Amino acid sequence: MSIIEVNNLTKYYGKARGIVDVSFNVEEGEIFGFIGPNGAGKSTTIRLFCSLIYPSSGEAKIFGKDAIKHGPEIRQDIGYLPSEVFYYEGMKVLELLKYSASFYKKDCTERIYELSDLMELDLKRRIDDLSYGNKKKVGIVQGLLHEPKLLFLDEPTSGLDPLMQQKFFNLIKEENKRGATVFFSSHILGVVQKMCSRVAIIKEGSIVDIQDIQTLQRENYKKIHVVAEGIDEKVFDIPGVIKLEKENGAVNFFYKGDINLITKLISEKKISDVTIEAPTLEEIFIHYYE
Amino acid sequence: MNIFKHEFKSYLKSVGIWSVSIFLIILIYLSVFSSISTDIETLNEMMASFPEELLIAFGMTEMDLSSILGMYGLVFLFCQICLAIQASNYGFSLVSIEERELTADFLLAKPVRRGEILTAKLLAAIASLTITNLMVWVSSFLVIGMLNDGLPSETKPLIMLLLSIVLFQMFFLAVGMLISLLMKRVRSVTPLSMALAFGMYVLSAFGGMLGDDTLEVISPFKHFEPNYIIKNAAYDTPLVLISVVTILIAIPASYLLYSKRNIHTAV
Numbered sequence: 001m002s003i004i005e006v007n008n009l010t011k012y013y014g015k016a017r018g019i020v021d022v023s024f025n026v027e028e029g030e031i032f033g034f035i036g037p038n039g040a041g042k043s044t045t046i047r048l049f050c051s052l053i054y055p056s057s058g059e060a061k062i063f064g065k066d067a068i069k070h071g072p073e074i075r076q077d078i079g080y081l082p083s084e085v086f087y088y089e090g091m092k093v094l095e096l097l098k099y100s101a102s103f104y105k106k107d108c109t110e111r112i113y114e115l116s117d118l119m120e121l122d123l124k125r126r127i128d129d130l131s132y133g134n135k136k137k138v139g140i141v142q143g144l145l146h147e148p149k150l151l152f153l154d155e156p157t158s159g160l161d162p163l164m165q166q167k168f169f170n171l172i173k174e175e176n177k178r179g180a181t182v183f184f185s186s187h188i189l190g191v192v193q194k195m196c197s198r199v200a201i202i203k204e205g206s207i208v209d210i211q212d213i214q215t216l217q218r219e220n221y222k223k224i225h226v227v228a229e230g231i232d233e234k235v236f237d238i239p240g241v242i243k244l245e246k247e248n249g250a251v252n253f254f255y256k257g258d259i260n261l262i263t264k265l266i267s268e269k270k271i272s273d274v275t276i277e278a279p280t281l282e283e284i285f286i287h288y289y290e
Numbered sequence: 291m292n293i294f295k296h297e298f299k300s301y302l303k304s305v306g307i308w309s310v311s312i313f314l315i316i317l318i319y320l321s322v323f324s325s326i327s328t329d330i331e332t333l334n335e336m337m338a339s340f341p342e343e344l345l346i347a348f349g350m351t352e353m354d355l356s357s358i359l360g361m362y363g364l365v366f367l368f369c370q371i372c373l374a375i376q377a378s379n380y381g382f383s384l385v386s387i388e389e390r391e392l393t394a395d396f397l398l399a400k401p402v403r404r405g406e407i408l409t410a411k412l413l414a415a416i417a418s419l420t421i422t423n424l425m426v427w428v429s430s431f432l433v434i435g436m437l438n439d440g441l442p443s444e445t446k447p448l449i450m451l452l453l454s455i456v457l458f459q460m461f462f463l464a465v466g467m468l469i470s471l472l473m474k475r476v477r478s479v480t481p482l483s484m485a486l487a488f489g490m491y492v493l494s495a496f497g498g499m500l501g502d503d504t505l506e507v508i509s510p511f512k513h514f515e516p517n518y519i520i521k522n523a524a525y526d527t528p529l530v531l532i533s534v535v536t537i538l539i540a541i542p543a544s545y546l547l548y549s550k551r552n553i554h555t556a557v
Contacts, residue, residue: 043555052398071403075399080395084395088391088393089391100396102292
């Protein structure tokens with residue numbers, strides 16, 4: 001059974017587009033990435049799952065039940081980390097976490113201390129004294145304290161330093177091993193690459209592709225930069241090369257295909273430098289924007 | 291119950307401030323009036339020197355300043371204005387505070403129905419208003435008893451006046467809540483609650499003066515006019531029913547709107 005089943009889900013805010021005709025499934029135990037630029041509809045999709053907003057048409061099923069009709073029941077097993085974290089300012093961290101725990105049927109006290117310890121969160125401080133990064137940590141503990149079966153993470157790493165990001169990723173991986181399904185939205189490909197098995201790419205409210213993360217990388221363009229004296233860029237004009245440009249004695253292009261063909265071409269020339277990089281998300285999108 | 295506790299706690303400070311303010315209003319105004327009233331002659335002269343319109347506006351034309359209850363009627367009007375602002379504040383911010391401070395994403399993603407959330411919030415606001423209400427009772431009896439050497443023999447008008455507070459508060463709470471849910475976004479509560487409270491007051495106060503009394507019937511200041519209640523020791527039942535019907539429409543309508551509401555994010 002699919003944990004999330006989305007059928008032709010559409011959301012308009014008045015006339016403004018949220019998402020249009022989105023369909024996909026997320027299977028049990030997956031870490032499913034959801035990538036796209038700002039404003040593509042990532043948060044809209046997650047907020048529809050939590051019934052914070054209601055669809056204009058289509059439906060989302062979670063645990064096989066309609067997300068709207070069975071909302072409260074479903075949310076018992078959902079953990080949600082919003083992209084922007086805001087909490088009741090007058091409260092202390094522990095008070096807020098206990099308030100959060102009071103909504104669930106199980107006793108979460110032990111888990112609160114465990115998670116806060118791990119994320120180095122000071123439970124005695126007031127919410128309004130916390131930095132953005134620390135508020136994000138409150139969000140993480142708040143989203144995980146009831147050991148949910150399904151996690152919605154909306155841009156979870158923004159505001160966290162690299163060390164904390166690493167701890168967070170380990171935590172998510174542990175949750176995943178425990179059996180939790182994870183729905184992970186981000187606009188940073190690197191983050192998604194590290195964590196996810198499959199990704200959906202959303203652009204202007206519509207899903208443009210759903211792929212295995214390995215396939216996505218393998219089948220994607222490489223960004224190649226070659227520096228050489230008096231080189232003629234036309235030698236690289238083979239099938240699979242796009243955006244071929246010459247600039248200050250350097251040649252830049254994107255290439256998709258057998259990497260040996262290109263390295264062979266490069267090795268035949270006398271060059272002073274070469275870089276072959278995995279493309280950034282924006283560059284991956286070149287493929288989808290064409 | 292957890293939401294109710296959380297909400298109720300957040301009201302305590304505000305309830306304290308309103309209760310003390312209302313106590314002071316009753317104490318100060320009633321003391322001042324009762325000290326002037328020893329000299330009825332001067333008082334009447336003073337009243338006569340005011341323009342007629344002003345007297346109408348403050349509902350002082352039919353006031354009997356020779357008795358403590360007559361004076362209390364005017365003081366009660368000031369209390370009503372405070373109660374109206376307080377109840378409107380609570381009504382307008384009841385749901386909108388979560389959206390303005392962006393805590394709605396926290397609360398609504400919890401396993402609770404929207405209806406349960408609204409009920410808990412509404413009950414917390416009503417409990418807070420009821421505490422303020424009781425404080426008006428206590429302050430009134432205390433100050434009147436103090437200035438009058440014991441309560442006046444006829445307490446029925448006083449009690450009827452105080453009993454009217456419940457519906458008066460519910461009107462502003464329910465209407466404030468309904469308006470806030472009809473709006474896409476409530477950026478600031480105070481201007482709205484001031485507009486609602488003073489708007490209703492102005493409708494009632496100036497309605498008669500302008501000779502246009504069709505609009506004043508929607509104002510709870512008219513429905514629960516202190517002078518009328520004191521003079522007749524009774525409510526103007528048809529007018530009170532308008533308040534009741536408004537409350538009975540506004541509350542279910544709010545539930546309906548809230549259960550269908552799209553919660554917006556920042557930006």
